[in-house]
Amino acid sequence: MNWAAISAIYVTEMHRFFRTLAQSFISPVISTSLYFVVFGAAIGSRIQEVEGVSYGAFIVPGLVMLSVITQAISNASFGIYFPKFLGTTYELLSAPLSFLEIVLGYVGAAATKALFIGVVILATASLFVDLQIQHPVAMVAFLVLTCVSFALMGFIIGIWAGNFEQLQLVPLLIITPLIFLGGSFYSISMLPPIWQTITLFNPVVYLISGFRWAFFGLADVPIGMSLVAIAGFTALCLAAIWWIFRSGWRIRS
Amino acid sequence: MAAIVDIRDLRKTYDGGFEALKGVNLSIEEGEIIALLGPNGAGKTTLISTICGITNVGTGSITVGGFDAVRDYRQARNLIGLVPQEINLEPFTKVIDTVRFSRGLFGKPRDEAYVEKVLRQLSLWDKRNARAMELSGGMKRRVLIAKALVHEPRILFLDEPTAGVDVELRKDMWDIVSELQAQGVTIILTTHYIEEAEAIADRVGVINKGELLLVEDKATLMARLGQKHLQIELQERIEAIPEALNPHGLELATDGQSLHYSYDTRGERTGITQLLNDIAAAGLVLRDIRTQESSLEEIFVSLVREDAA
Secondary structure: OOHHHHHHHHHHHHHHHHHOHHHHHHHHHHHHHHHHHHHHHHHOOOOOEEOOEEHHHHHHHHHHHHHHHHHHHHHHHHHHHHHHHHOOHHHHHHOOOOHHHHHHHHHHHHHHHHHHHHHHHHHHHHHHOOOOOOOHHHHHHHHHHHHHHHHHHHHHHHHHOOOHHHHHHHHHHHHHHHHHOOOOOOOHHHOOHHHHHHHOOOHHHHHHHHHHHHHHOOOOOOHHHHHHHHHHHHHHHHHHHHHHHHHOOOOOO | OOEEEEEEEEEEEOOOOOEEEEEEEEEEEOOOEEEEEOOOOOOHHHHHHHHHOOOOOOEEEEEEOOEEOOOOHHHHHHOEEEEOOOOOOOOOOEHHHHHHHHHHHOOOOOOHHHHHHHHHHOOOHHHOOOEHHHOOHHHHHHHHHHHHHOOOOOEEEEEOOOOOOOHHHHHHHHHHHHHHHHOOOEEEEEEOOHHHHHHHOOEEEEEEOOEEEEEEEHHHHHHHHOEEEEEEEEOOOOOOOOHHHHHHOOEEOOOOOEEEEEEEOOOOOOOHHHHHHHHHHOOOOEEEEEEEEOOHHHHHHHHHHHHHO
16 A cells, blocks of 8 residues: 555645635535524524424534535545646556555545534534434444545546536536435425435435434434445445546546 | 666557557667657657556556566556656645655655755755746746656656757756766657757657657667768869769759769768769869768658658
């Protein structure tokens, strides 16, 4: 293992993050506060409780997931797309690096950034609502796995993207709708039966449900299924990345 | 000397079906400077990219320092530094940071003294805290060289190091290359400037349409393929070449005072003795004779033409 290389990539990527620390820090705080004002205060005054949890607290896991997923994807996709755009990938390809090391560096950094933002949002949320975490270990595990798996996905998007528009395309057209329709702001039991069934095809449902279970002990789908879903998604992303490097798709002619 | 890079029957066809390399064989000796000369699109960059791991190997084999470039890619790539043709640098990164990053990628521990040494050698030390976007084109190219050298490679690939570079900077680049050779670094450079190959290379490989047409010692190449020209200045003007001299294929200059004779140094006989005898017999009096070797450029043009024919 070329640990020095992994750390070189990781440190360089984190450096970019810290260079814009204020932005990285302030924007999630502001957007979380906005969500609390709109959803928590405005809608929360109509919906008192969801399955025994105050609506303000109920949306926290979904809010964290929303930001963490978006951040993990955008950081990872940009992280690898930028060198591609600049033409500096020659350096990665000509260095004594395996695909695993490149992925560990870039995905590790993107996941760390997303994790950082997730923690900031949780801290902000705890200022608005009384948060209790029933299963802290599971909560951390879900959070970390989500950061990693969606950073992997972002990495794939970054390799696939041929321009900046495409870089935004998948997050805007697929990811954001999946998150919003994945029960971030509601319990899927609130939906009509037919939509409940359709919703089960949305992988994000399993993530948010599992994450919410870690907080309140209540879930839309069994916790085991959530775990299987996220593990399966991570494995799928890893397999795709392994294939990409094996074939040199879009990076090595 | 042992071959530090050994390429056997290397072929590469791109996805579009374009055959960029058609069975290249090349042995590069440790410590030499070899110039790969060829027109645009000849396959020079593909060859370098394949050795360095940027392009997948089609068929054939490449060993670097005895290590297979595909199977033992880590050991092979450790020996190689690559300076790409395009100036690609992250615009916001400081010179010293990007150089440190390159060292890290090759798995070398931090060594500030060595980083400083490389930056000083390339006259970049004063610019170490400048961001890449603040540098001139020539300075950026130096940064690329620093990045390629900072992991202490034994082989340096320079892909068109002086493309679009002004004359002064080109001389600078040549000095850097000579200095590196003095330190024992093997240098492979591609160029389409013949004068560059002529000025700094020990050996020259001519590549065209994916084929390595020849690899020769620069001096041998010039001697072997060199057309030489003999210019004969006459004491007095003549209107036409005397008939007795017709078999020699002479050309008469427009001023009527000099004759021009081309001969091949490869030939067993150059025909010079016979020519001079015949000139004397024709009653012409000589004032001066000069010979001139053809430049690498002329050799190159004739090779590429032969290849096209």
